[in-house]
Ligand SMILES: Nc1ncnc2c1ncn2[C@@H]1O[C@H](COP(=O)(O)OP(=O)(O)OP(=O)(O)O)[C@@H](O)[C@H]1O
């Protein structure tokens with residue numbers, strides 16, 4: 001079943017055309033890794049998927065509902081699409097528990113006891129149930145990013161977007177975050193991740209999408225794509241990063 | 243007298259206005275130069291001076307920053323002669339403005355220096371420079387560049403604050419305004435006009451400072467946000 | 468002529484200090500109230516309101532406080548409604564304070580990282596929810612040290628009310644000077660009293676700033 005459907009999406013910043021007609025469909029439970037050179041439009045595509053950027057033309061649907069201001073409120077959007085950022089963006093004035101509970105409380109208007117139960121569940125899932133009352137500044141980068149993942153999960157989104165979630169981390173902390181994502185994938189969570197971790201893309205993704213100059217240049221199963229790239233651009237990219 | 247504005251009655255006083263403007267501009271230009279120069283010395287000595295020098299300078303900076311400019315001015319103009327030090331009004335204004343700008347700017351510069359100094363000082367030392375040489379050649383300019391916007395604002399604040407030197411009979415813009423309104427009884431028009439002149443002066447000061455900054459700190463054009 | 472002892476002088480100055488304190492409080496409370504309204508006008512989505520508040524701030528920051536006092540004092544008279552030095556000083560200092568606080572507070576709100584807005588948006592919060600739960604609490608913490616610091620400028624600003632004849636600390640000093648001809652003692656005492664009011668606030672502001680810095684928020 002198709003969960004995310006992107007049809008001929010265009011996006012420009014002034015004169016700079018960043019997305020030049022993107023077509024992509026992601027099935028329920030699928031894990032899609034987006035790779036590509038810096039500036040190829042990966043983040044922009046992700047940000048269009050949750051409307052942090054409004055696309056200029058084309059159509060995006062999530063669970064058969066069209067994605068635009070008229071047909072989907074911020075609340076509804078957040079129940080469909082979660083996002084984790086490269087820079088964590090945890091709320092520094094709130095504890096880990098409060099970070100996770102805030103949106104379910106004020107956006108969904110759920111009861112406090114229920115929300116706290118969910119918060120403990122998702123924190124358990126990312127292995128941080130003992131940090132419930134800590135402040136973000138007291139945690140390592142890897143732990144902060146895992147809290148950010150838990151915070152996104154607490155809204156129970158249908159798809160989770162991850163934009164280079166390990167790029168701001170020290171190398172020895174990357175693994176713990178990737179393991180959490182891997183576990184989510186194994187549970188059947190739909191994931192769309194922009195990543196520079198080629199090993200992770202190869203091992204965990206069902207499909208790899210290579211973006212080049214605002215277009216999807218090549219896509220396919222990771223084993224095929226990495227061992228047998230069809231286009232010179234992808235060949236060059238792979239030889240540069242591996 | 244109805245609430246009508248009549249700026250024509252100001253025309254006969256053009257020469258007073260000009261005299262006031264000249265005084266304010268001259269005072270500002272001179273005290274900006276002396277004040278910032280003194281600030282550099284104070285900032286340097288507050289970090290590198292003998293303990294008693296640092297102590298004394300801290301006292302000067304704190305007292306200046308925590309008392310009104312008008313009181314400093316009165317103390318210098320009325321108070322010092324009590325100790326046998328006689329000064330005329332314009333000199334008192336010059337001293338008060340210089341000391342005031344220097345105290346604030348020294349504090350601003352100190353922040354700039356502490357943000358710049360460590361790496362630059364070490365680099366300087368590695369090249370065999372003394373502390374003073376390092377300051378002169380590799381610390382001061384980057385530190386100045388870093389806090390330049392704050393220094394501009396402070397200099398403008400001192401210029402605007404100089405309006406009170408009229409209270410010791412320095413013939414500045416405000417004095418001219420007081421003088422004119424005591425003759426033509428058009429106080430509102432006069433003060434409105436003078437306020438506008440101050441506004442233009444503040445604007446002009448910022449522009450010229452920025453032009454100077456562009457030339458002096460040309461080396462960092464690339465990294466300016 | 469009446470003879471003034473040192474203690475007479477000090478007592479008179481201390482009595483006048485009350486009015487400096489009262490005027491400062493009026494200006495600060497009034498200025499904070501107006502400044503709060505201005506800050507939200509500045510943040511509103513209406514371009515006109517934004518421009519208007521920016522202009523207001525520029526005007527008050529680009530002209531001498533003394534002229535602001537004169538314009539209100541003499542302007543009211545020119546309009547046919549003369550007001551007392553009390554009123555003129557309170558109004559002028561309130562407006563002056565509001566412009567600076569608006570500028571400080573806007574800076575604090577903008578200092579909260581953009582990523583915080585994004586995170587709140589992505590979690591489904593609307594503008595007001597983001598503001599209330601995410602941005603304002605952080606901006607508030609950032610704003611306290613510079614706000615306390617600015618209160619020192621307000622106290623010093625009240626000294627200018629002496630020029631339109633309002634009898635506070637500075638005016639009391641000049642009056643006593645005219646009666647006693649002991650300018651050195653009197654203005655040293657006046658300065659000392661201002662220092663006693665301002666220095667603790669300056670230190671407190673610095674302490675708060677350092678605390679924020681140590682907490683990694685600055
Ligand atoms: N808000 C914006 N305004 C203007 N230009 C933008 C904006 N956001 C992105 N761009 C530009 O769009 C292009 C694509 O940016 P994008 O962030 O999508 O690239 P990316 O593939 O994620 O690169 P990276 O790997 O460096 O994160 C870049 O040239 C970038 O400078």
Ligand SMILES: [Mg+2]
Pocket residue numbers: 042043044163
């Ligand atoms: Mg990116």
